Amino acid sequence: MNNVIIERHRSGDDLTTALRQDVREGLSASQKWLPATWFYDARGSELFEEITALPEYYPTRAEREVLLREAPAVAAATGARTLVELGAGSSEKTRALLDALRSAGTLTGFVPQDVSASALTEAAEAIAADYPDLAVHGVVGDFTANLGELPGTSPRLVAFLGGTIGNFPPAERAAFLRSVRAVLKPGEWLLLGTDLVKDPATLVAAYDDARGVTAEFNRNVLTVLNARLGADADPADFDHVAVWDAEHEWIEMRLRARRDLVVHVPGAGLDVEFRAGEHLRTEVSAKFRPEVVRSELADAGFTREHWWTDEANRFGVSLSRA
Ligand code: AVJ
Secondary structure, three states, X not given: OOOEEEEEOXXXXXXXXXXXXXXXXXXXXXOEEOOHHHHOOHHHHHHHHHHOOOOOOOHHHHHHHHHHHHHHHHHHHHOOOEEEEXXXXXXXXXXXXXXXXXXXXXXXXXXXXXXXXXXXXXXXXXHHHHOOOOEEEEEEOOOOOOHHHOOOOXXXXXXXXXXXXXXXXXXXXXHHHHHHHHHOOOOOEEEEEEEEOOOHXXXXXXXXXXOOHHHHHHHHHHHHHHHHHOOOOOHHHEEEEEEEEOOOOEEEEEEEEOOOEEEEEHHHXXXXXXXXXXXXXXXXXXXXXXXXXXHHHHHOOOEEEEEEEOOOOOEEEEEEEO
């Protein structure tokens, strides 16, 4: 294939340095936490793909329903020449957008970005093979770090799908949206997927499935610590916990220590003590109200021109102009 290049903004060493910093900060805090990005090594990305097919995990299906229905409208509104996808993962749902933009005759390039080198490379190559006329420019990196260098011909459409925006705490979410706005020119576009507030039982089930795939995904962060920082965490020492925080309207995933224990993390120069029952927060996944999404987009300098949901009103997609 000669229509694909992969650019690495983050080497393995950079990742280890970033993880070391996050571990020093998060695991020495009185309420232990780690950023959700550390789930996604090769295995973590695979487990997430498995999650997307679980009966309890509705967001992927709900968003796909919207994208399949509305992709032609997205293409007509934007006339995008480049589709940039942040946190692309497998880019499976993105094909609806690629197909519509290709039919509209405007699309020349696809720029998928992801922290997981393996997931990104596999997805970029699969898309390049299936869309031989498309220039595919994969970027391995963190979407918070490398926005300044988004390649591609204007007008660009930046897609941030799946509800991943919910992984940011509110202040960082606002900063992130502003930084996306800052790299876009007036008249370029953001397509944003947001999971919606709904009854807690449905939400909790989506993050605590009967087969335990989400539990394994959650514990995978310990495997990443072990591999990158030489830690000795035993995943079997931790229970998977998913709770709905009604005040903040977000799901929290946590790992709960089953006994008093110490995790040695030589690569961060840290010994981390856990009391039995103590929690390590591994992810927040915020859920949204339609009006809040509109005003957060407006605060970042975007004008929302379309708001679509699936038939069951579980998931919302906003198309906004910079
Ligand atoms: C990939 C961030 C959208 O928050 O729903 C799935 C990750 N965590 N199950 C989400 C996830 C637990 C997912 N995002």
